[in-house]
Amino acid sequence: MAFDILAELPKLLWLVIAVAAFLAVFGVLLLAVDGGPRTRYDWWQAACFLAPAGILLLTGLVYPVIRTTVLSFHGPGGDTWVGWGNYVWMFTRPEILLVLRNTFLWVIFAPILATATGLVYSVLVDRSRYESIAKSLLFMPMAISFVGASIIWKFVYAFRPANADQIGLLNQLLVWAGGEPRQWLLEGPLNTLLLIVVLIWIQAGFAMVILSAAIKAIPAEIVEAARIDGVNGWQQFWRITLPSIWPTVTVVLITISVQTLKIFDIVRTMTGGQFGTSVIANEMYSQAFRYGQLGHGSALAVFMFLLVIPLVLIQIRNARRTREAQSL
Amino acid sequence: MVRPIRPSHGAVVTATSLSLALLATGCDYLSGTGGTSAGRDGAGCEPFAEWADVEGGTVDIYASIRDEEGERMQRAWHDFAECTGINIRYEGSGEFEAQVQVKVDGGNAPDIAFFPQPGLLSRFVESGDALPLPDSVAKRAQEGYPEDWLQYVEHDGKLYGTPLGANVKSFVWYSPGFFEKNGYEIPQTWDDLITLSDTMADDGVKPWCAGIESGEATGWPVTDWLENVMLREHGPEVYDQWIDHEIPFDDPKVTQALDRVGDILRNPDYVNGGHGGVKSIATTSSQVGGLPILDEKCGMYLMGSFYAAQWPEGTEIAEDGDVFAFNLPTIDEEIGTPVLGGGEFAAAFSDRPEVVAVQEYLATADYANNRAQEGAWFSAHKDLDLDALDNPNDRFAAELLRDPDTVFRWDGGDYMPAAVGSGTFWRAMTNWINGSDTEDVLSYVEQSWPKS
Amino acid sequence: MILSPPRTGPDPAPGRAATARPSAAARVRRKLSGTGASAAAIIIAVLWTLPTAGLLISSFRPEDQIKTTGWWTFFSDPTLTLRNYEEVLFGGTSTRQLASYFVNSFVIALPTMVFVVGIAALTAYALAWMNFPGRDWIFIGVFALQIVPLQMSLVPLLSLFSDGLTIGTTQVLPAWDLRGAFQFTRVWVAHTIFGLPLGIFLMHNFIVQLPKSLIEAARADGAGHGVIFRRIVLPLIVPALVSLSILQFLWGWNDLLVALIFAGGSVEVAPLTVRLAEMAGTRGEEWQRLTAGAFVSMVVPLIVFFSLQRYFVRGLLAGSTKG
Numbered sequence A: 001m002a003f004d005i006l007a008e009l010p011k012l013l014w015l016v017i018a019v020a021a022f023l024a025v026f027g028v029l030l031l032a033v034d035g036g037p038r039t040r041y042d043w044w045q046a047a048c049f050l051a052p053a054g055i056l057l058l059t060g061l062v063y064p065v066i067r068t069t070v071l072s073f074h075g076p077g078g079d080t081w082v083g084w085g086n087y088v089w090m091f092t093r094p095e096i097l098l099v100l101r102n103t104f105l106w107v108i109f110a111p112i113l114a115t116a117t118g119l120v121y122s123v124l125v126d127r128s129r130y131e132s133i134a135k136s137l138l139f140m141p142m143a144i145s146f147v148g149a150s151i152i153w154k155f156v157y158a159f160r161p162a163n164a165d166q167i168g169l170l171n172q173l174l175v176w177a178g179g180e181p182r183q184w185l186l187e188g189p190l191n192t193l194l195l196i197v198v199l200i201w202i203q204a205g206f207a208m209v210i211l212s213a214a215i216k217a218i219p220a221e222i223v224e225a226a227r228i229d230g231v232n233g234w235q236q237f238w239r240i241t242l243p244s245i246w247p248t249v250t251v252v253l254i255t256i257s258v259q260t261l262k263i264f265d266i267v268r269t270m271t272g273g274q275f276g277t278s279v280i281a282n283e284m285y286s287q288a289f290r291y292g293q294l295g296h297g298s299a300l301a302v303f304m305f306l307l308v309i310p311l312v313l314i315q316i317r318n319a320r321r322t323r324e325a326q327s328l
Numbered sequence B: 001m002v003r004p005i006r007p008s009h010g011a012v013v014t015a016t017s018l019s020l021a022l023l024a025t026g027c028d029y030l031s032g033t034g035g036t037s038a039g040r041d042g043a044g045c046e047p048f049a050e051w052a053d054v055e056g057g058t059v060d061i062y063a064s065i066r067d068e069e070g071e072r073m074q075r076a077w078h079d080f081a082e083c084t085g086i087n088i089r090y091e092g093s094g095e096f097e098a099q100v101q102v103k104v105d106g107g108n109a110p111d112i113a114f115f116p117q118p119g120l121l122s123r124f125v126e127s128g129d130a131l132p133l134p135d136s137v138a139k140r141a142q143e144g145y146p147e148d149w150l151q152y153v154e155h156d157g158k159l160y161g162t163p164l165g166a167n168v169k170s171f172v173w174y175s176p177g178f179f180e181k182n183g184y185e186i187p188q189t190w191d192d193l194i195t196l197s198d199t200m201a202d203d204g205v206k207p208w209c210a211g212i213e214s215g216e217a218t219g220w221p222v223t224d225w226l227e228n229v230m231l232r233e234h235g236p237e238v239y240d241q242w243i244d245h246e247i248p249f250d251d252p253k254v255t256q257a258l259d260r261v262g263d264i265l266r267n268p269d270y271v272n273g274g275h276g277g278v279k280s281i282a283t284t285s286s287q288v289g290g291l292p293i294l295d296e297k298c299g300m301y302l303m304g305s306f307y308a309a310q311w312p313e314g315t316e317i318a319e320d321g322d323v324f325a326f327n328l329p330t331i332d333e334e335i336g337t338p339v340l341g342g343g344e345f346a347a348a349f350s351d352r353p354e355v356v357a358v359q360e361y362l363a364t365a366d367y368a369n370n371r372a373q374e375g376a377w378f379s380a381h382k383d384l385d386l387d388a389l390d391n392p393n394d395r396f397a398a399e400l401l402r403d404p405d406t407v408f409r410w411d412g413g414d415y416m417p418a419a420v421g422s423g424t425f426w427r428a429m430t431n432w433i434n435g436s437d438t439e440d441v442l443s444y445v446e447q448s449w450p451k452s
Numbered sequence C: 001m002i003l004s005p006p007r008t009g010p011d012p013a014p015g016r017a018a019t020a021r022p023s024a025a026a027r028v029r030r031k032l033s034g035t036g037a038s039a040a041a042i043i044i045a046v047l048w049t050l051p052t053a054g055l056l057i058s059s060f061r062p063e064d065q066i067k068t069t070g071w072w073t074f075f076s077d078p079t080l081t082l083r084n085y086e087e088v089l090f091g092g093t094s095t096r097q098l099a100s101y102f103v104n105s106f107v108i109a110l111p112t113m114v115f116v117v118g119i120a121a122l123t124a125y126a127l128a129w130m131n132f133p134g135r136d137w138i139f140i141g142v143f144a145l146q147i148v149p150l151q152m153s154l155v156p157l158l159s160l161f162s163d164g165l166t167i168g169t170t171q172v173l174p175a176w177d178l179r180g181a182f183q184f185t186r187v188w189v190a191h192t193i194f195g196l197p198l199g200i201f202l203m204h205n206f207i208v209q210l211p212k213s214l215i216e217a218a219r220a221d222g223a224g225h226g227v228i229f230r231r232i233v234l235p236l237i238v239p240a241l242v243s244l245s246i247l248q249f250l251w252g253w254n255d256l257l258v259a260l261i262f263a264g265g266s267v268e269v270a271p272l273t274v275r276l277a278e279m280a281g282t283r284g285e286e287w288q289r290l291t292a293g294a295f296v297s298m299v300v301p302l303i304v305f306f307s308l309q310r311y312f313v314r315g316l317l318a319g320s321t322k323g
Helices: A005-035 A043-071 A085-092 A094-125 A131-143 A146-156 A169-176 A190-216 A220-229 A233-261 A265-270 A280-290 A294-327 B009-031 B046-051 B067-076 B078-084 B096-105 B118-126 B135-144 B147-153 B176-182 B190-202 B220-243 B252-265 B291-295 B305-310 B353-362 B365-374 B392-402 B418-433 B438-448 C014-018 C024-031 C034-059 C063-068 C071-075 C083-090 C098-129 C135-145 C150-163 C180-207 C212-220 C225-236 C238-254 C257-262 C272-282 C287-321
Strands: B057-063 B086-092 B112-115 B162-168 B171-174 B206-208 B298-302 B324-327 B339-348 B408-410 C165-167 C170-173
Touching: A005 A043, A005 C098, A005 C180, A005 C225, A043 A294, A043 C098, A043 C135, A043 C150, A043 C180, A043 C225, A085 A094, A085 A294, A094 A131, A094 A190, A094 A233, A094 A280, A094 A294, A094 B438, A094 C034, A131 A190, A131 C034, A131 C287, A146 A169, A146 A190, A146 A265, A146 C034, A146 C238, A146 C272, A146 C287, A169 C034, A169 C071, A190 A233, A190 A265, A190 C034, A220 A233, A233 A294, A265 A280, A280 A294, A280 B096, A280 B418, A280 C150, A294 C135, A294 C150, B046 B078, B046 B353, B057 B096, B057 B353, B067 B078, B067 B086, B067 B365, B078 B086, B078 B353, B086 B353, B096 B118, B096 C150, B096 C257, B112 B118, B112 B353, B118 B147, B118 B339, B118 B418, B135 B162, B135 B353, B147 B339, B147 B408, B162 B305, B162 B353, B162 B392, B171 B176, B171 B305, B190 B206, B190 B252, B190 B298, B220 B252, B220 B298, B220 B339, B220 B408, B220 B418, B252 B418, B252 B438, B291 B298, B305 B392, B324 B392, B339 B353, B339 B392, B353 B365, B418 B438, C034 C071, C034 C287, C063 C287, C083 C098, C083 C287, C098 C135, C098 C180, C098 C225, C098 C238, C098 C272, C098 C287, C135 C180, C150 C180, C150 C257, C180 C238, C180 C257, C212 C225, C225 C238, C238 C272, C238 C287, C257 C272, C272 C287
Parallel strands: B057 B086, B057 B112, B206 B298, B339 B408
Antiparallel strands: B112 B339, B162 B339, B171 B298, B171 B324, C165 C170
């Protein structure tokens, strides 16, 4: 059966109708909002503007969080109360402890290395002739899906026995250097680190763009003063550049950390969580949906949620500090 | 005073009904439900006369079967759907095991699902989501399929699924030409098998190849090895106790069996022809694991009958062809050679008349024969026309299943709770291939067995 | 209060305002001896580009070569073929061809983009410029929702779609029994929900930076919020709208999990990523299809990225540095 454009038409038509309907409702809402009386507080107007997002977020995110928390105290089918049982299970099963360890490896390495790469690179290419092209190269992986990126890297790590030609770049480099080809994805914890490389590869561009902008925003007077004092490049980096952009560095670290905690696609596509590479998000999907252990899965999800909360608090505090500093 | 021009009453009605009609057709067009759904009568529809009363409708079927296999299946029931006017919407997904749970939990259960794992099906039986077979379907299932098969979907005296396709997982693939050239003989006992392996190793060929990589299911081919040896070494009764968890998963008998598997799979002299050393087993895809047989880089590959589909185009599968398979030999004379296998069961989540009609049809010999004609398929149905099977290996397997003396057992991993059968069992076997201690991995699985 | 009130005066875009000044980093680079620095930069750039380049080259090589030799041998033995793309796009049976999945990806990503950007702008405006108690807490709440792992929401949302919503015994929302093209609606709603927290956060950061005097003057003239939003705010935040659109489009295009649950694997609605994940899982050794397939899925994001790079970068900036 060949590709049939006619079969695709209903989809496109429904797309157009849906978008048009949305825009129409949007327009009506904007007209309607000014119809009400003006009071000290904008109650009525705020209700109109917040309603769409409010309804969606309450049903789609807030309610599920509550439900999952309740389920995490229940058994596999979600009907028997087991108290802390699922949490005890989580911290006593060796394979789950391994999952937790892996998640910590991810959260430690991915944000730091991605940020460091982005920082170094943005310092290096800053003001160079090919700055925009150079930045594009590093930034390109961000436009690729996690699944696509995983395929790219699975290919890099591919293994062929020593007596055959290698098709994976990493093993070929090893062979050229006189080594034996290895099965990279097999041995822990190296395999987890190699999966982390994929995320670093994706997120370094993000870090670079933001840090590069922050570097350019360092006030000229400071730079000038340092130049007059005759500090060298290294000193300038450590004493001036880094302290000036430190708040931004923290923000980048935390943003990538949040992404990292939720990592799912890379592990799933590259190893399926095998060879001791599973992480919380992947494990919870398997427990809840594949093994029918809804309680176990929910407990993992709640734990993941708890892990992220301190990061968000730091980010909020960080944002407030930045704001205070700026408004002085 | 000029009166505003008002459209007449009749015009309003016409306009309204016209736009309503337009809206209705538009919806039909977008949802793809337009057109008539009346059944076709006449030529070619005689076999489906008994379902003539069914008034069309749509039946959603969800399964793990995809690609080519999925297409063939849909062709097999095409005439039935056409004649009865039932619109069968089929969806195959590689994420079936997880998705079917999500769909059922989310209140979006398919009408019929094909379960390769009786264990997964029993989860839905216990939760009350899967429905017992209606009498008309159960009767057909009992007439068509042996008790060895139906026992896996029987709960409290009621059947919950009809068997569909079948496969045999006790097969050792080999190259008849390679065997003949070197004077190797098909081994009849386990000792023969080991002797043959030694001979090959001495001749400078790795006797075995293996590949167990399969995404998150990595490790499953080793579970087949262990189950086969359990069946042959300790017999079907012990095997049943083991998969029912009446004896611990790490019983000394299991340790003994896994060590026997280890004599082959963890023996660097025996594996892994064409792929590397012992550890290459873990990263070699199960789909390409046996291909070195064609290059004479390895001698044998234990893999289910479904491996027939993996050989490159043009490979002749026959007793005197490029590749063929023999049944993994006997370990204990008294036990003989039980057959390990698997397949799918069709289970229903709703009981609308059109759903029952589809269930009835899937249980018939007519469907089995239709499907077999599309190729690369067989089932345990008693009335399956064996001559219609397109490759000698499938015929061999189907004959084996039909033989009244054959003791058949379902793949235990598919019968155990999913947390074990599709989780820790696979992981444990993968770790074991990578060098973990036999007793450690078995007790790891034992501990993970759900408590309830 | 936290994250608000807005500062007055336009915020200098970091890149722009700084162009005239000597930059600290430029001096660091110069002092770090030019060649060493360039060499390091080139090495990083090569490392970051090589994997993609390898994939691209591989996707044009014949199957037997992909499977037996590395893509770097292409340079000594160049053989090009379009067969992989033909096979992946139009070949085989209907469930295998990527072309339909390609259309599906579009149909999923485009409306989601419009919905998220529209609703996010509206919400962000309310949170930035409307006067009502508790708005900062609402904003913090929305921000925190970014971190909800979406796996937690899958089952509740799905049951909402298929069973409707019943409070007590009253059916508040009917079940959505959707067929054919209508099935996309569920994916859109799910994507919109998951995209909103980040979207609102980004838009808020843009909108809150608008000059306060502008809004106040309009209020004094008696303009309502609807008019202010339409006439004053919307034209000013066009760059922000564009960048959020791009982000959201890429996100919808690249998503796997939401599509997996709400679209399923059928060729009617499933996007490219679902198909690719299956090819990677079940056809681990079919590199010729994987490489071509992966590249097909990357083409659109890459085009979007290269053509709109400027806005894209700006969108990211708003999210992180101005929080």
